[in-house]
Amino acid sequence: MITSSKEKRELGTKAEKMGLSSENLKTQRDEEGQEQKNLGSRISASAAYQIAASAASYLHSHTRTILPFISSSPENSKGPSKDSSGSDSSSDMINSDVASLMATTDSVTAVVAAKEEVKQAVADDLNSTHSSPCEWFICDDDQSATRFFVIQGSETLASWQANLLFEPVQFEGLDVLVHRGIYEAAKGMYEQMLPEVRSHLKLHGKRATFRFTGHSLGGSLSLLINLMLLIRGEVPASSLLPVVTFGSPSIMCGGDSLLRKLGLPRSHIQAIIMHRDIVPRAFSCNYPDHVAELLKAINGNFRHLPCLKNQKLLYAPMGQVLILQPEEKFSPHHHLLPSGTGLYCLTCQVSDNDSEEKLLLAAQRVFFNSPHPLEILSDRSAYGSEGTIQRDHDMNSYLKCVRGVIRQELKRIRKTKREQRRKIWWPLVLPHDINAGGIILGRSVATMNAGQDQFNFAGVLQTGRESLKRFSRLVASQYRHLFVVLLLPAKLLLVGAFSLISLR
Numbered sequence: 001m002i003t004s005s006k007e008k009r010e011l012g013t014k015a016e017k018m019g020l021s022s023e024n025l026k027t028q029r030d031e032e033g034q035e036q037k038n039l040g041s042r043i044s045a046s047a048a049y050q051i052a053a054s055a056a057s058y059l060h061s062h063t064r065t066i067l068p069f070i071s072s073s074p075e076n077s078k079g080p081s082k083d084s085s086g087s088d089s090s091s092d093m094i095n096s097d098v099a100s101l102m103a104t105t106d107s108v109t110a111v112v113a114a115k116e117e118v119k120q121a122v123a124d125d126l127n128s129t130h131s132s133p134c135e136w137f138i139c140d141d142d143q144s145a146t147r148f149f150v151i152q153g154s155e156t157l158a159s160w161q162a163n164l165l166f167e168p169v170q171f172e173g174l175d176v177l178v179h180r181g182i183y184e185a186a187k188g189m190y191e192q193m194l195p196e197v198r199s200h201l202k203l204h205g206k207r208a209t210f211r212f213t214g215h216s217l218g219g220s221l222s223l224l225i226n227l228m229l230l231i232r233g234e235v236p237a238s239s240l241l242p243v244v245t246f247g248s249p250s251i252m253c254g255g256d257s258l259l260r261k262l263g264l265p266r267s268h269i270q271a272i273i274m275h276r277d278i279v280p281r282a283f284s285c286n287y288p289d290h291v292a293e294l295l296k297a298i299n300g301n302f303r304h305l306p307c308l309k310n311q312k313l314l315y316a317p318m319g320q321v322l323i324l325q326p327e328e329k330f331s332p333h334h335h336l337l338p339s340g341t342g343l344y345c346l347t348c349q350v351s352d353n354d355s356e357e358k359l360l361l362a363a364q365r366v367f368f369n370s371p372h373p374l375e376i377l378s379d380r381s382a383y384g385s386e387g388t389i390q391r392d393h394d395m396n397s398y399l400k401c402v403r404g405v406i407r408q409e410l411k412r413i414r415k416t417k418r419e420q421r422r423k424i425w426w427p428l429v430l431p432h433d434i435n436a437g438g439i440i441l442g443r444s445v446a447t448m449n450a451g452q453d454q455f456n457f458a459g460v461l462q463t464g465r466e467s468l469k470r471f472s473r474l475v476a477s478q479y480r481h482l483f484v485v486l487l488l489p490a491k492l493l494l495v496g497a498f499s500l501i502s503l504r
Contacts, residue, residue, distance in 0.1 A: 002138040002147070008192060133185045134218050138196050145204040146211055146241065149193060149225070153216030153247075153395065163217060166283070166314070167301045168253060171224075172231050176258045177305060178224070179251035179283070179315060182217065186224035193225065197234060211241045215395045216279055219245025223269060223318070230262060237263060243319075244270045246398045247277050250284045253307040255318030269319020272343075274326070274401065275334040276392045278376045283314040284368045317364050321346040326401040331392060336370060341404045 136151040154163060165181030201208050210229070212222035226243045229235040248271060252258070259268060273280040287295075292312060295302040307313050323344045325337050333339045346367065348360040382388045391397055 002140055003196065004137045005132045005135050005192070132189055132192065134189075134214075134221060136189065136193070136214075136218070138193070140200075144209065145207040146209045147196070147200045149210065149212045149222065151189075151212075151214035151218030151221050153214070153218045167299055168305050168314075169301070171252065171258075172228065174231075174258065174261075176255065177253040177307075179220070179249075182220050182251050183224060185217075186221050186228065189221060190225050190228050194234065197229065201235070201239075206239075209239050209241050210235060211244075213244045213246075214248070215246040215398065216248055216393065219243075219248030219271075220251045223248070223251070227258070227262070230264075240268075242268050242270050244272065246272050246395065247274060247279050247393050249279050249282050250315040250317050252318050253305060253315050255316060259319065266347075267320045270322060271317065271319055272322045272324055272398070274324050274331075274392045274398060275337060276331060276371065276376070276388070278373050278382075278389055279393050280317075281368050281373050284317050284364075285313060285373050286365075286369050287312050287314065311365075313368075317368065321364060321367075323367070324398065324401050324405070326397070327404060330397075330400070331388075334370070336367060341401070341408050343405050 134152045134154070136149065139148050139150070140146070141148070163181060165179075165184070167180050168177035169180045169183060170176070171178040171183060197210065200210070210226075212226045213219070214222040223243050223245060226240055230237055230240060255269075256266065259266060271280070287308065289312075292302075292308055295308070302308055305314065307316050323334070323337065323346065325333060325340075325342050325344070327341050328339060337344055346360065346363055348356040376382055376389065379388065384390070
């Protein structure tokens with residue numbers, strides 16, 4: 001462990017009180033050998049929806065005086081009313097999940113249509129070197145000289161501000177458009193992480209490598225910071241390992257073309273998404289014409305967005321898409337994938353032919369619209385801390401699913417090794433003249449079926465001399481080291497027999 005956003009925040013607070021710089025205070029504390037204290041507690045998953053509502057209320061309150069929009073709250077909710085079944089339907093019957101959704105809907109509309117000075121104020125809050133929308137952690141692998149930058153997902157008010165400010169802006173002065181809120185947050189976080197990048201390069205030189213990863217919003221921030229280090233000339237491409245994201249939304253229009261301009265392969269971005277996760281689909285699904293026209297009408301930046309104009313989506317998937325599917329008892333399998341646990345990669349052969357690329361884009365489009373986010377949101381069981389949205393996006397769900405895939409892969413590897421050992425040992429041990437159909441030992445036939453092949457263990461017992469010849473050839477071959485392993489028990493057996501004879 002090297003440092004974290006919590007430690008940086010603590011150092012900044014103490015430095016202000018003591019009149020020292022953050023770096024001097026960190027050096028002083030390291031010399032004293034004090035341990036970093038855990039500040040605050042991580043917000044639980046069950047509170048995520050309350051955070052969303054708080055973020056919505058905060059942003060809505062900042063735009064209420066500018067925007068003449070009517071709130072989603074019903075005007076006639078002053079008194080109780082009865083529906084056709086005779087049950088009360090007063091305002092206090094609306095649960096917190098529905099209220100959160102209504103507040104967030106109002107907030108999204110307000111942010112998209114807000115004036116530039118309001119959005120710039122939110123952007124300035126995000127682009128700050130003194131705070132982070134997400135917690136981040138830095139650790140080292142000394143053997144490989146790799147420094148890991150791990151960024152958490154949306155768990156604070158600032159992170160929801162970044163999510164909601166989703167209009168497109170230019171990325172690093174290039175002909176690529178990016179999600180504004182996340183880009184502003186990345187610029188502030190970039191400045192916080194840059195000293196740790198430079199110190200690692202100074203320590204390890206050309207051996208130094210960097211790995212960025214994160215979940216949800218944290219994955220998108222990891223992607224942008226990684227590319228910013230390369231574009232700004234801080235880190236060479238050879239030192240940047242592929243970025244691995246988990247359940248992150250697409251945030252770029254023209255991202256794959258940017259990778260080609262930078263000389264990076266598509267696999268430099270490895271986007272792992274749960275088979276039914278709504279977050280990666282949010283900006284990459286098909287936007288109906290009336291929604292697209294509404295966005296263009298209330299915000300001019302969307303009128304010139306190529307992805308919305310040509311593909312009917314806000315931001316396109318970038319890099320290599322890997323689909324993670326858990327066990328069916330945890331989440332129903334996707335109808336486009338084989339049943340059972342697995343990790344599937346959407347890819348195509350690298351060629352100059354555009355047909356392969358078009359085929360890949362078509363496959364991505366089908367997957368990101370199956371199921372469509374509106375279909376997920378229309379299900380009442382999707383909401384709440386126990387809902388399907390939380391289940392398919394939570395970081396613990398990703399961790400559980402990844403472990404399941406690893407266990408399955410380890411079983412497959414062990415099975416393959418056993419089959420390879422059989423293929424090596426049986427030809428060495430069995431004589432050439434053994435009939436595959438069976439060997440007669442006395443008047444009986446002893447065989448064992450293994451798939452379509454038949455093996456006979458009696459051949460080893462019946463033709464011991466032939467087996468001994470094969471064993472000698474085994475020792476003389478590249479398996480000579482096995483002779484030492486087999487000789488040790490034989491030596492112990494001879495010593496034991498000699499001791500027994502001496503005692504008699």
